[in-house]
Amino acid sequence: MLIKKIQKINVYAMTWRLPIIVWQLLFFVGPVIFMIAMSFFLVKNYRMTEAFEFVNWSKMFSKNYFWDSYLHTVTIASVSTVFAMIIAFPASFALAFKASEKLRRWAIFLLIIPFFTSYLVRTFSWFVILSENGVVNALLGYIGFGPYTMLNTNFGTLVGYMTLTLPLVVILQTITMASIDRTLIEAARNLGCKPLATIWRVIIPLSKAGLIVAAIFCFILSFGDFVAPFYLGGSQEPTLPILILDTTKSGQQWPRAAVVAIVMMITLFSVAFIGIALAYRKKAKK
Amino acid sequence: MNSKRILNIALGAYVGAIFVFVFAPIVFSVVFSFNSQRFPTIPLGSFSTEWYVKILNDPDIWKAALNSLIVSSSTAVIATVLGFCTAYSDFRYNFRFKGPYIALILLPPTIPLIIMALAMLAWLSKLGISGQLWSVVIAHSVLTAPFAMAIIRLRLNQMDPDLESASWNLGGSEWATMRYVIIPFCKPAIISGLCLAAAVSFDEFAVSWFVSGLNKTLPVVILEIVQGNIDPQVNAIGTFVFFTSMTLVILAQIFFVQRQIKSTKS
Amino acid sequence: MTKPLVILEKVQKHFGDFIAVKEINLEINEGEFLAIMGPSGCGKTTTLRMLSGLEEPTIGEVRMNGQVMNKVKPHERDTPLVWQSLALFPFLSVIENVEFGLKMRGIDKLERKKRALEWLEKLDILEFSERDISTLSGGQKQRVALARSLVLEPKILLLDEPLSALDAHLVIRMQAVLVQLQRELGITFVYVTHSQSEAFAMADRVVIMGNGEIAQVGTPKDIYRSPQNKFVAEFVGRNNILTGIVSDVKKTKAMIETGSGVFSVILENNSLKKGEQASFVISADLVHLSTSEPKTDNTVYCKLISEEFVGSMVTLFLEDQNNHEFKVQMQERELSKFELKPGSKIWLSWSLKSTHLLEVN
Numbered sequence: 050m051l052i053k054k055i056q057k058i059n060v061y062a063m064t065w066r067l068p069i070i071v072w073q074l075l076f077f078v079g080p081v082i083f084m085i086a087m088s089f090f091l092v093k094n095y096r097m098t099e100a101f102e103f104v105n106w107s108k109m110f111s112k113n114y115f116w117d118s119y120l121h122t123v124t125i126a127s128v129s130t131v132f133a134m135i136i137a138f139p140a141s142f143a144l145a146f147k148a149s150e151k152l153r154r155w156a157i158f159l160l161i162i163p164f165f166t167s168y169l170v171r172t173f174s175w176f177v178i179l180s181e182n183g184v185v186n187a188l189l190g191y192i193g194f195g196p197y198t199m200l201n202t203n204f205g206t207l208v209g210y211m212t213l214t215l216p217l218v219v220i221l222q223t224i225t226m227a228s229i230d231r232t233l234i235e236a237a238r239n240l241g242c243k244p245l246a247t248i249w250r251v252i253i254p255l256s257k258a259g260l261i262v263a264a265i266f267c268f269i270l271s272f273g274d275f276v277a278p279f280y281l282g283g284s285q286e287p288t289l290p291i292l293i294l295d296t297t298k299s300g301q302q303w304p305r306a307a308v309v310a311i312v313m314m315i316t317l318f319s320v321a322f323i324g325i326a327l328a329y330r331k332k333a334k335k
Numbered sequence: 336m337n338s339k340r341i342l343n344i345a346l347g348a349y350v351g352a353i354f355v356f357v358f359a360p361i362v363f364s365v366v367f368s369f370n371s372q373r374f375p376t377i378p379l380g381s382f383s384t385e386w387y388v389k390i391l392n393d394p395d396i397w398k399a400a401l402n403s404l405i406v407s408s409s410t411a412v413i414a415t416v417l418g419f420c421t422a423y424s425d426f427r428y429n430f431r432f433k434g435p436y437i438a439l440i441l442l443p444p445t446i447p448l449i450i451m452a453l454a455m456l457a458w459l460s461k462l463g464i465s466g467q468l469w470s471v472v473i474a475h476s477v478l479t480a481p482f483a484m485a486i487i488r489l490r491l492n493q494m495d496p497d498l499e500s501a502s503w504n505l506g507g508s509e510w511a512t513m514r515y516v517i518i519p520f521c522k523p524a525i526i527s528g529l530c531l532a533a534a535v536s537f538d539e540f541a542v543s544w545f546v547s548g549l550n551k552t553l554p555v556v557i558l559e560i561v562q563g564n565i566d567p568q569v570n571a572i573g574t575f576v577f578f579t580s581m582t583l584v585i586l587a588q589i590f591f592v593q594r595q596i597k598s599t600k601s
Numbered sequence: 602m603t604k605p606l607v608i609l610e611k612v613q614k615h616f617g618d619f620i621a622v623k624e625i626n627l628e629i630n631e632g633e634f635l636a637i638m639g640p641s642g643c644g645k646t647t648t649l650r651m652l653s654g655l656e657e658p659t660i661g662e663v664r665m666n667g668q669v670m671n672k673v674k675p676h677e678r679d680t681p682l683v684w685q686s687l688a689l690f691p692f693l694s695v696i697e698n699v700e701f702g703l704k705m706r707g708i709d710k711l712e713r714k715k716r717a718l719e720w721l722e723k724l725d726i727l728e729f730s731e732r733d734i735s736t737l738s739g740g741q742k743q744r745v746a747l748a749r750s751l752v753l754e755p756k757i758l759l760l761d762e763p764l765s766a767l768d769a770h771l772v773i774r775m776q777a778v779l780v781q782l783q784r785e786l787g788i789t790f791v792y793v794t795h796s797q798s799e800a801f802a803m804a805d806r807v808v809i810m811g812n813g814e815i816a817q818v819g820t821p822k823d824i825y826r827s828p829q830n831k832f833v834a835e836f837v838g839r840n841n842i843l844t845g846i847v848s849d850v851k852k853t854k855a856m857i858e859t860g861s862g863v864f865s866v867i868l869e870n871n872s873l874k875k876g877e878q879a880s881f882v883i884s885a886d887l888v889h890l891s892t893s894e895p896k897t898d899n900t901v902y903c904k905l906i907s908e909e910f911v912g913s914m915v916t917l918f919l920e921d922q923n924n925h926e927f928k929v930q931m932q933e934r935e936l937s938k939f940e941l942k943p944g945s946k947i948w949l950s951w952s953l954k955s956t957h958l959l960e961v962n
Contacts, residue, residue, distance in 0.1 A: 273447020
């Protein structure tokens with residue numbers, strides 16, 4: 050029976066199917082599972098020893114700064130998501146409904162570029178632009194305002210988050226809205242629906258799934274980013290990613306960093322799960 | 336009618352503003368890199384190549400650039416091979432647990448880099464292969480394989496499904512068909528995949544920072560300079576990094592789109 | 602038409618719960634032009650794919666030259682196929698496409714090129730040899746696809762609706778090319794199509810398939826004049842089908858009582874019993890019109906519903922008082938004598954010889 054099974058194995062098929070399984074088990078599933086295991090390890094004399102203790106969990110959960118940081122991260126990532134969704138919407142609307150097919154494609158291509166270019170350098174650029182004597186304050190100075198302190202504030206963090214998320218959100222919103230059946234919109238207008246009401250009652254419900262996916266991505270990106278809060282927000286109120294950074298880099302406290310990482314992952318999966326459930330919920334009620 | 340025009344103009348201006356916001360840091364970074372001021376602002380200082388001269392004379396930067404080159408090109412090859420295998424498996428076969436199989440390759444980019452960095456650091460240390468360039472390559476391949484997979488899968492979607500059978504029918508074995516039909520057909524996407532994976536790897540700083548040890552890549556050098564102070568060298572390095580990745584992305588796009596146009600014509 | 606080259610014996614093909622081919626027994630002779638025809642989903646393409654080895658029969662045997670082929674992989678056979686989509690390799694030039702099969706067989710470069718050029722010339726596309734596939738017209742691509750298969754000099758060529766993507770005038774031209782090629786080369790063509798005109802114009806024998814089974818095998822004339830069953834009669838069209846109860850059986854003919862009247866039907870080898878249900882057909886082109894009631898047996902009084910002109914031929918659609926549809930096909934020139942317009946009443950009649958009894962199924 051076993052021999053028969055082995056003979057039946059298709060070498061050709063397995064040549065293509067197996068590499069990614071082996072690779073990802075070794076270098077993706079492996080690390081993630083090890084990190085979970087690591088959260089139960091002990092650190093003695095700056096050395097990590099394998100164990101199964103809940104001490105890291107209880108230590109982290111009993112610290113006020115952990116919960117403060119958690120709350121702060123969730124809050125600012127949510128604010129970032131709301132901002133990005135609102136700021137992006139008029140632009141996506143214009144690209145989806147007013148722009149020609151060709152222009153829309155170009156716009157999307159241009160917006161893909163930042164996604165593949167260094168976020169770090171872009172953040173540093175904002176750091177210079179927004180500084181006390183930077184370009185923005187200089188410009189405001191000409192018209193008699195400022196100087197304002199923009200760095201090391203939540204505003205700075207949000208500018209960083211927008212740099213990271215806005216291109217993606219505009220792309221996803223545009224693609225979603227551009228794929229709405231135009232005749233439905235025309236029908237609504239024809240039936241006397243005013244433009245704003247059309248957006249609210251026709252376009253948004255029809256593109257709900259895509260919009261929610263955009264919001265989920267935006268939340269994931271903001272929630273996990275350490276660069277913007279660190280360099281532009283000044284990390285006075287550390288976010289969870291900064292907590293991981295500090296715990297890993299300074300104190301050799303990898304197990305505690307793992308606890309933070311796991312809490313982050315659980316949060317993200319919950320958000321993604323709830324979001325997707327909302328996005329694809331059957332419209333049974335209506 | 337008139338108010339509609341005003342609205343359209345306003346929307347156009349708004350889109351313009353969004354693009355200004357998105358591209359301002361890129362443009363300013365380039366402008367500042369040629370600016371003599373140490374703390375760049377408006378009005379700009381004089382044109383200067385000082386920062387470029389400085390980085391060109393810095394052996395550490397040369398070393399980092401070389402490291403980045405090695406990492407991104409090795410990553411590109413591994414990620415594209417993995418991506419190709421997976422894309423072809425998905426295209427050709429139906430099998431049990433295909434959903435989890437696809438999730439396995441697509442999931443990594445959705446996990447925050449800082450978490451991947453920590454997990455990779457811990458696991459690679461455990462395996463005793465941390466702190467080397469190869470550790471970065473391994474980690475980056477996991478992160479970039481999905482991009483290669485996605486673009487090759489899209490290409491396979493454009494393939495007449497009879498093409499593979501036609502090759503068998505003409506006497507090509509499965510292996511010969513792979514070599515003479517599937518790979519040639521996917522070639523533009525394979526090149527695009529290489530470019531995209533290289534571009535992502537070339538910019539990645541979080542995971543590199545954690546697992547590279549003393550073998551720093553360019554983004555890690557930037558990260559460390561930025562931590563210190565404002566140093567316009569960063570703009571010069573950044574400009575170089577930008578143009579490298581942008582070139583790669585644009586090349587990827589050109590290869591993919593041109594072929595698409597060609598194949599839709601036929 | 603001598604000995605069978607291919608034998609399909611009790612062949613079935615299942616895809617999970619779906620049975621694409623129920624049970625087929627078929628012999629394909631050396632050197633014949635065989636068309637397999639049927640509506641979409643009838644299993645004709647699956648049958649062709651089993652001949653090429655792209656599908657393995659679930660039950661039964663496919664034999665070629667006496668050898669069982671069930672387990673032989675597609676690339677180990679010599680059964681080139683011309684695809685409906687043509688499936689030309691877009692990244693290769695015309696000549697590289699034609700050389701492909703030879704290359705896979707390990708034939709050296711010079712020989713490959715020589716043979717490919719020969720075939721490009723035979724198919725009249727030599728001038729395009731270095732061109733990109735995407736720059737060719739539909740008809741030219743068709744020829745490349747043919748050359749790519751024929752360069753292998755197979756004993757059998759499989760064709761899967763190869764002309765379906767071409768314009769009507771090109772179809773006629775390609776039909777002539779195909780028939781001439783087949784006669785010249787003397788190899789077996791198995792041609793799958795849903796188009797009657799293609800099948801009847803080219804094939805020596807036609808296989809009609811429906812619901813995964815063979816409904817009839819015969820020459821085009823057989824199928825046209827003597828459909829075996831209702832499925833074939835309906836599929837071929839141009840037939841008036843009548844169903845009724847046998848009211849009387851004589852030596853050479855039977856009387857059948859239908860909703861449109863009692864008709865006499867010729868008995869060939871059929872055995873009919875009184876009281877049985879029976880169906881028979883009369884070809885639309887064998888029905889005559891007359892303004893006064895004919896003094897013969899088989900007549901129906903009908904009302905003209907509509908006319909359809911194709912070239913100089915016209916098809917009349919008529920109804921009797923029970924709204925049963927009749928079709929009459931004739932030359933437009935003949936029709937003009939009757940001065941008909943929709944709503945006109947006219948007598949139809951046909952001779953006993955024109956009737957054909959269908960098998961009960």
